[in-house]
Amino acid sequence: MNMQHVLIPGFEKLASFVFWYPFIMSLFWIAGTLIYIRYRDRDPKVDFSTIDWPLVSFLVPCYNEEETIEETLKHLLALDYPSKEIILINDGSTDGTADILKEISRNHPEVRVIQLYENKGKANALHLGAHASKAEFLICLDSDAILDQDAPYYLIHHFLHKGERLGAVTGNPRIRNRNTLLSRIQLAEYSSIIGSIKRTQRILGKVMTVSGVIVAFRKKALVDVGLWDRDMITEDIAVSWKLQQRFWDIRYEPRALCWMLVPETLKGIWKQRVRWAQGGQEVMLRHWKVLLKWKQRRIWIVYLEQWISTLWSFA
Secondary structure (H helix, E strand, O other): OOHHHHOOOOHHHHHHHHHHHHHHHHHHHHHHHHHHHHHOOOOOOOOHHHOOOOOEEEEEEEOOOOOOHHHHHHHHHHOOOOOEEEEEEEEOOOOOHHHHHHHHHHHOOOEEEEEEOOOOOHHHHHHHHHHHOOOOEEEEEOOOOEEOOOHHHHHHHHHHHOOOOEEEEEEEEEEOOOOOHHHHHHHHHHHHHHHHHHHHHHHHOOOOOOOOOEEEEEHHHHHHOOOOOOOOOOHHHHHHHHHHHOOOEEEEEEEEEEEEOOOOOHHHHHHHHHHHHHHHHHHHHHOHHHHHOHHHHHHHHHHHHHHHHHHHHHO
16 A cells, blocks of 8 residues: 555644754754854953952752752852852751751851741742842852852853843853763753854844853842742743843853753653743743734744744644
């Protein structure tokens, strides 16, 4: 029997969509990256010594991080950024994190600790950290991440030179653990695919999301949008859309490096990606009215690409 006669109606179009959509989008991201490199990646190196750097609050939410928090804090304390405070928020950890943070605060007066006795989520922890902070600029960092020495300078430099409407600057996460096949695959993903998407979206003028691992905020912008949403599973995606709908700008700084740990098991990466997918769809459903507002037209292409990607994954 000729197989052409038993194909499901529309199957060929569906198959073409499954093949051509990622191919075309890959060319799109590559083109955007080349444009970004041509016009944005040629900024001269910042002379850190000539700038009067403002106070920065580092916010580090912690939940069951007894194995990593000391290393993260060690590198934060070693940063030579001249004016900083470090706020650690223990989000109801059930391991030894609380005891470690108490010891840290006793030995380092520049470190403040907020102890929560019930786990309320990262967004709630960041809320409390923002309220406790003394600075206008906040750098939010995951508790298993290590910040590059120059990263705070590159992040804050944008706020000082790119205008009052700059609400956030997202950094460039890199992979620390490279011992397994899964972690090495993610190494390629973060250094190529995610970086290309961020660069292209920045050329378009809007980004899907800041990186929750490393991002700097202007506190005034956060207050303007009501801080982070406590009812969203991915607080970083949600706050990105709130900021941009209020016409706060978001920039991407590839020189602001942050070294992080990624899942090394199939179960771990499955949970992470399901969380990302759920968070993205929650935001799309909450903010669908952007398609009805001409003033929000610059974010339409990001919104539609997200939905088309979802349809492609089911296809």
